[in-house]
Amino acid sequence: MLSARTSATRLDLAALAALDAADPLAPLRGAFHLPDDVVYLDGNSLGALPKRAEQIASRVLRQEWGDGLVRSWNDAGWHRLPWRLGAKIARLVGAGEDEVIVTDSTSANLYKVLQAALSLRPGRRSIVSERENFPTDLYIAEGAARVRGERHRLRLVDSPAHIEGAIDEDCAVLLLTHVNYRDGNMLDMAALTERAHRKGALVAWDLSHSAGAVPVELVACEADFAVGCCYKYLNGGPVAPAFVFAARRLQERSEQPLSGWWGHATPFDFSPTFRAADGIARFLCGTPPVLSMAVAEAGIDLVLEATIPRLRAKSIQLTELFIELLAQECAGLGLEPVGPRDPQRRGSQVSVRHPGGYAIMRALIDRGVIGDYREPGILRFGFAPLYSRYIDAWNAVAVLKDVLQTRAWEQPHYRERHAVT
Numbered sequence: 001m002l003s004a005r006t007s008a009t010r011l012d013l014a015a016l017a018a019l020d021a022a023d024p025l026a027p028l029r030g031a032f033h034l035p036d037d038v039v040y041l042d043g044n045s046l047g048a049l050p051k052r053a054e055q056i057a058s059r060v061l062r063q064e065w066g067d068g069l070v071r072s073w074n075d076a077g078w079h080r081l082p083w084r085l086g087a088k089i090a091r092l093v094g095a096g097e098d099e100v101i102v103t104d105s106t107s108a109n110l111y112k113v114l115q116a117a118l119s120l121r122p123g124r125r126s127i128v129s130e131r132e133n134f135p136t137d138l139y140i141a142e143g144a145a146r147v148r149g150e151r152h153r154l155r156l157v158d159s160p161a162h163i164e165g166a167i168d169e170d171c172a173v174l175l176l177t178h179v180n181y182r183d184g185n186m187l188d189m190a191a192l193t194e195r196a197h198r199k200g201a202l203v204a205w206d207l208s209h210s211a212g213a214v215p216v217e218l219v220a221c222e223a224d225f226a227v228g229c230c231y232k233y234l235n236g237g238p239v240a241p242a243f244v245f246a247a248r249r250l251q252e253r254s255e256q257p258l259s260g261w262w263g264h265a266t267p268f269d270f271s272p273t274f275r276a277a278d279g280i281a282r283f284l285c286g287t288p289p290v291l292s293m294a295v296a297e298a299g300i301d302l303v304l305e306a307t308i309p310r311l312r313a314k315s316i317q318l319t320e321l322f323i324e325l326l327a328q329e330c331a332g333l334g335l336e337p338v339g340p341r342d343p344q345r346r347g348s349q350v351s352v353r354h355p356g357g358y359a360i361m362r363a364l365i366d367r368g369v370i371g372d373y374r375e376p377g378i379l380r381f382g383f384a385p386l387y388s389r390y391i392d393a394w395n396a397v398a399v400l401k402d403v404l405q406t407r408a409w410e411q412p413h414y415r416e417r418h419a420v421t
């Protein structure tokens with residue numbers, strides 16, 4: 001259970017407001033549309049709307065689609081969007097500009113990189129991952145193993161401490177999510193990649209909870225493949241396509257099975273036979289979703305403007321303060337801390353468990369504090385340092401304390417499950 005905070009200095013609203021006043025990133029909050037009556041702590045699920053995204057959407061619809069019509073593929077640079085966005089994301093994840101491309105969903109991209117990795121390690125038959133990995137990663141890995149035939153399989157370990165021991169001579173690819181979606185635990189990318197390589201395995205990283213939030217150095221860590229979504233900390237919107245990274249040294253040998261025409265070397269030759277494009281472009285599949293991509297660029301640009309070191313520093317301060325506030329205000333109210341206490345091992349979220357977790361989150365959302373809920377009993381609070389404020393931490397904890405003390409969450413309607421939690 002959460003124990004009471006012992007520090008002599010009591011945190012109060014004035015102290016947190018002073019931190020906001022001194023925050024160099026504070027002006028960037030103005031670049032987002034955020035309702036005044038909401039404390040938004042769910043940027044780890046869906047990032048907020050950048051105001052510029054609305055202008056871009058209107059321009060793409062009216063001028064580029066409306067007036068430009070099909071000419072806009074060339075005249076408005078639509079056909080270059082997967083590369084342009086990929087090059088920008090590359091700067092956020094420590095990759096070369098020719099190593100990242102934006103396309104499809106995280107799930108689809110994962111399928112491509114797993115199949116590419118399995119083909120690169122023909123004698124080996126296992127994909128190794130964590131049971132606590134995000135379910136789509138496990139489902140996709142199961143599917144990738146299934147289509148390869150009976151002797152291929154997905155092997156799962158029960159805790160991060162067991163990952164290294166599971167990498168054996170049969171492991172073709174280690175599939176890991178860098179920051180865990182449920183408890184925010186951040187794995188050591190450099191060390192685990194090195195261990196896998198030493199055993200002859202490749203590594204695919206899911207960066208969905210990392211990109212735009214924590215430092216990632218794919219090239220320095222010698223990562224092989226990576227995927228990630230653009231709708232969380234990159235603020236790309238609910239329609240944003242995902243990104244895929246393949247190390248330059250592997251690209252020409254990487255064969256991915258979703259060989260659509262955009263991944264062809266010369267798509268507009270309309271040849272009846274497939275020949276993979278050079279480089280990262282071979283991970284493309286079908287026609288890019290232009291409107292979604294154009295809109296996503298606004299959020300990515302804001303992350304680039306803020307810079308990862310500044311975002312990470314603020315994120316650590318926000319999550320540390322939130323944890324301290326929980327200890328100060330909510331000790332004895334039935335919350336159990338979940339995830340690493342060491343900020344260096346934590347992503348940009350804080351999770352706590354309570355048997356009434358789902359109903360408590362519904363009660364919080366009813367009062368304007370938006371986090372989310374994950375089984376079993378976990379309340380997630382995501383801090384997006386581009387727009388989260390220090391006073392948001394205070395206000396969220398004050399409302400949580402009230403909901404717990406008054407037992408407001410016990411009202412029966414808060415137990416009714418919504419389709420999306």
Ligand SMILES: Cc1ncc(COP(=O)(O)O)c(C=O)c1O
Pocket residue numbers: 105106107108134136137177181206208209229242
């Ligand atoms: C780690 C991780 N991977 C993948 C996804 C989702 O993948 P997709 O965009 O294909 O739905 C999520 C969604 O929250 C996630 O947390």
